[in-house]
Amino acid sequence: MIPAQFDYLAPSTLEDALAALAEHGDDAKIIAGGQSLLPVLRMRLNAPELVIDLGKIEALRGVRDDGDAIVIGAMTRHIDVLNDPLVKENAFVITKAVEQLADPQVRHRGTFGGALAHADPAGDLGAPCLALDAQFVIAGPGGERTVEAVDFFVDLFATAIEEGEILTEVRIPKRAGWGAHYEKFVRVAHQWPIVAVAAAVKVAHTDAGATISEARVGLTNMGSTPLRARSVEQALIGQPPTDAAVRQAAASAAEGTNPPSDLNGDADYRRHLVTVLTRRAVLAAAGA
Amino acid sequence: MTRISVTVDGATYADDVEPRMLLVHFLRERLGKTGTVVGCDTSNCGACTVHLDGRSVKSCNVLAVQADGSEVTTIEGLAHDGELHPMQAAFHECHALQCGYCTPGMIMQSIDLLNENPTPTEEEIRSGLEGNLCRCTGYHNIVRAVQTASGQQTSASATLEETAS
Numbered sequence: 001m002i003p004a005q006f007d008y009l010a011p012s013t014l015e016d017a018l019a020a021l022a023e024h025g026d027d028a029k030i031i032a033g034g035q036s037l038l039p040v041l042r043m044r045l046n047a048p049e050l051v052i053d054l055g056k057i058e059a060l061r062g063v064r065d066d067g068d069a070i071v072i073g074a075m076t077r078h079i080d081v082l083n084d085p086l087v088k089e090n091a092f093v094i095t096k097a098v099e100q101l102a103d104p105q106v107r108h109r110g111t112f113g114g115a116l117a118h119a120d121p122a123g124d125l126g127a128p129c130l131a132l133d134a135q136f137v138i139a140g141p142g143g144e145r146t147v148e149a150v151d152f153f154v155d156l157f158a159t160a161i162e163e164g165e166i167l168t169e170v171r172i173p174k175r176a177g178w179g180a181h182y183e184k185f186v187r188v189a190h191q192w193p194i195v196a197v198a199a200a201v202k203v204a205h206t207d208a209g210a211t212i213s214e215a216r217v218g219l220t221n222m223g224s225t226p227l228r229a230r231s232v233e234q235a236l237i238g239q240p241p242t243d244a245a246v247r248q249a250a251a252s253a254a255e256g257t258n259p260p261s262d263l264n265g266d267a268d269y270r271r272h273l274v275t276v277l278t279r280r281a282v283l284a285a286a287g288a
Numbered sequence: 289m290t291r292i293s294v295t296v297d298g299a300t301y302a303d304d305v306e307p308r309m310l311l312v313h314f315l316r317e318r319l320g321k322t323g324t325v326v327g328c329d330t331s332n333c334g335a336c337t338v339h340l341d342g343r344s345v346k347s348c349n350v351l352a353v354q355a356d357g358s359e360v361t362t363i364e365g366l367a368h369d370g371e372l373h374p375m376q377a378a379f380h381e382c383h384a385l386q387c388g389y390c391t392p393g394m395i396m397q398s399i400d401l402l403n404e405n406p407t408p409t410e411e412e413i414r415s416g417l418e419g420n421l422c423r424c425t426g427y428h429n430i431v432r433a434v435q436t437a438s439g440q441q442t443s444a445s446a447t448l449e450e451t452a453s
């Protein structure tokens with residue numbers, strides 16, 4: 001399968017990329033790693049006149065320390081996020097999710113920003129970013145704006161990125177010392193999750209024993225966007241990280257979700273599955 | 289047409305390509321390097337795996353223009369002076385194939401795997417090859433070949449004896 005014809009530009013600065021986008025409007029399409037876009041073009045589900053490659057814009061690549069946050073450039077490849085010590089230390093749930101995203105070859109090409117801009121409801125990066133209250137920096141003709149994670153994911157394959165705009169980086173508040181786990185349920189090793197749960201917890205150790213003092217739980221593929229399991233988070237606080245306590249807190253994980261029904265399972269199945277995966281994710285995150 | 293310059297298996301090529309041309313088609317149709325095959329054509333099976341600047345990629349999911357200025361290694365660039373690459377030799381020795389169609393991609397990904405992790409466990413080998421599908425072997429001898437190439441399994445005959453006992 002071969003894509004329809006298109007013109008190609010590979011600008012070396014963000015300004016040039018934005019100018020090209022402004023000139024060509026919705027006839028143009030951004031390509032980052034191409035791991036989601038190229039299959040779409042090959043199946044001719046989309047046929048842009050111009051493809052603008054961000055691959056030569058070095059400024060969009062890499063992870064940096066920015067005081068109370070870490071900043072992941074949109075063009076940072078999955079493999080480089082996976083191996084990054086800053087991410088591991090301060091946003092471990094992202095490391096755990098990327099570890100299970102796709103396969104090595106796709107991780108060598110696909111980018112952090114590309115996966116988030118693509119906004120597949122079964123994509124593995126949305127739930128951890130939502131759980132960590134990530135902020136999305138978006139550049140456009142009028143300059144730069146910052147969007148909170150809750151406002152970034154709008155619908156199936158739809159984000160707050162408007163026509164003519166480019167996602168440049170994602171800021172993630174540091175949470176060093178938190179335990180984290182990403183529990184992904186799949187039938188085929190390198191594929192998108194049927195349901196997955198991102199959990200990050202802080203465990204306090206006192207004379208009375210261990211208790212969960214803070215918890216963040218994000219859900220993948222339980223609706224048209226990633227979701228936050230807030231009732232589970234609240235129920236976990238003050239609880240010991242034991243099977244019984246976490247099981248009880250995880251029972252409300254499907255509250256407020258609207259999961260799809262498809263060949264992999266119907267909505268009721270997913271509503272049950274998410275409680276099981278939430279328990280596993282929280283227990284693993286707490287090191288229990 | 290877009291002018292690109294790519295180094296493939298040690299030789300540098302300059303060519304004008306349509307931007308929509310996939311890297312795998314460039315390798316096969318422009319350079320005649322048909323050792324790299326197209327399998328599923330949907331980026332799932334990994335048969336088309338090559339190394340791009342030292343890391344494995346599925347060449348059906350990369351545009352030739354995206355490889356401009358880069359270095360590509362294909363299955364055809366592994367053997368030197370008629371001597372098989374140790375991973376090729378291990379696949380041969382362990383009979384890590386039946387129909388052979390997935391083999392070029394399997395070998396390229398297995399080399400990438402050992403570059404990252406020279407002494408993987410069996411589980412690490414299996415997950416490192418998750419992006420490569422084989423529909424004949426059940427993966428058993430492929431895993432043995434990677435273990436052999438990593439020096440963790442001495443020879444194919446050892447494998448046979450073990451299986452027989």
Ligand SMILES: Cc1cc2nc3c(=O)[nH]c(=O)nc-3n(C[C@H](O)[C@H](O)[C@H](O)COP(=O)(O)OP(=O)(O)OC[C@H]3O[C@@H](n4cnc5c(N)ncnc54)[C@H](O)[C@@H]3O)c2cc1C
Nearest residue numbers: 032033034035036037102110111114115117123124167191
């Ligand atoms: C075999 C296979 C298995 C996969 N398995 C998984 C999986 O298990 N979990 C998972 O989450 N994903 C999976 N993916 C998808 C993978 O994560 C992709 O890397 C990712 O979805 C897209 O990233 P990319 O950099 O390749 O983006 P591209 O494909 O280049 O772009 C994707 C979309 O985002 C837009 N875009 C890209 N970057 C920007 C930007 N900076 N600003 C604005 N718009 C932008 C593009 O215009 C396009 O519409 C899989 C892909 C394949 C081929």
